[in-house]
Amino acid sequence: MTGATEQQSSTEASETSPHQGGFRADFEVTTERGGPSYGEMVEQVRTFMDKVRYASPTPELADEVIEDLKKLNAKLDTTLVDEWTSPSGTRIDLPSRGNITLPPYEVRNGGPEGVDAEVIFRRFHLGGNGVAHGGHVAVAFDDLGGMAAALRAGRPARTAYLTVNYRSLTPLETPLVLRTWVHEHDGRKNFVRGTLHDGDRLCAEMDALFIELRPGQA
Numbered sequence: 001m002t003g004a005t006e007q008q009s010s011t012e013a014s015e016t017s018p019h020q021g022g023f024r025a026d027f028e029v030t031t032e033r034g035g036p037s038y039g040e041m042v043e044q045v046r047t048f049m050d051k052v053r054y055a056s057p058t059p060e061l062a063d064e065v066i067e068d069l070k071k072l073n074a075k076l077d078t079t080l081v082d083e084w085t086s087p088s089g090t091r092i093d094l095p096s097r098g099n100i101t102l103p104p105y106e107v108r109n110g111g112p113e114g115v116d117a118e119v120i121f122r123r124f125h126l127g128g129n130g131v132a133h134g135g136h137v138a139v140a141f142d143d144l145g146g147m148a149a150a151l152r153a154g155r156p157a158r159t160a161y162l163t164v165n166y167r168s169l170t171p172l173e174t175p176l177v178l179r180t181w182v183h184e185h186d187g188r189k190n191f192v193r194g195t196l197h198d199g200d201r202l203c204a205e206m207d208a209l210f211i212e213l214r215p216g217q218a
């Protein structure tokens with residue numbers, strides 16, 4: 001394998017960006033980082049991943065694509081920053097805060113009472129037989145469950161456990177409604193529930209525990 005080892009980004013704390021716990025108390029959100037086209041850049045990468053999932057290139061085309069990708073990777077190599085100052089994950093104006101690794105979602109309502117989001121599993125989220133991979137469903141629940149806990153608690157929380165019950169098939173390329181809310185809390189423990197619906201049909205349910213981090217806790 002090559003590629004992954006070539007990455008230059010650092011997640012180390014620095015003087016201007018000190019560690020303050022797992023997700024940081026002063027987590028800085030932005031609508032500016034990466035510029036006005038950043039969302040479209042991420043969207044183009046998702047579209048590329050959709051194509052890769054279904055493409056069957058000739059050997060010649062695969063070689064051509066590799067050369068193009070090497071050039072693109074070299075371009076981004078000149079701009080790598082740490083996770084705390086990257087647009088990915090902090091651009092609250094973009095689907096999934098601009099985080100390319102998450103299924104794209106838009107929060108329709110979010111607050112201490114819970115989170116209501118529209119999520120679309122893409123073609124590259126395929127599990128088999130045209131429907132979503134269960135692991136990707138769990139990723140969406142984890143992020144939006146963590147958000148429900150953080151918005152209730154007013155500080156970041158980490159997942160202690162997360163159970164997904166898959167009740168029916170989850171379609172791709174379909175706007176779905178994902179809801180999460182803190183069902184019960186006790187000290188730092190937030191018991192979070194969630195549902196994923198395709199219209200009236202329940203696709204999956206989540207039962208999870210998110211523990212609020214102490215100041216300075218990783």
Ligand SMILES: CCCCC/C=C\C/C=C\C/C=C\C/C=C\CCCC(=O)SCCNC(=O)CCNC(=O)[C@H](O)C(C)(C)COP(=O)(O)OP(=O)(O)OC[C@H]1O[C@@H](n2cnc3c(N)ncnc32)[C@H](O)[C@@H]1OP(=O)(O)O
Binds near residue numbers: 023150
């Ligand atoms: C953040 C601001 C962002 C602002 C942006 C704006 C809007 C967005 C808002 C929010 C952010 C958005 C999304 C959130 C993003 C991501 C969410 C994903 C989160 C993750 O994907 S995160 C990765 C996976 N996660 C781990 O990598 C955890 C590994 N693990 C640990 O790091 C520790 O394990 C930890 C910290 C969990 C607990 O450790 P600890 O030392 O703090 O606490 P301790 O062990 O004392 O437990 C305290 C009490 O919980 C009970 N307890 C503990 N674990 C239990 C279990 N499994 N089952 C049942 N009970 C359990 C104990 O029994 C005790 O209970 P009691 O108090 O009653 O005795």
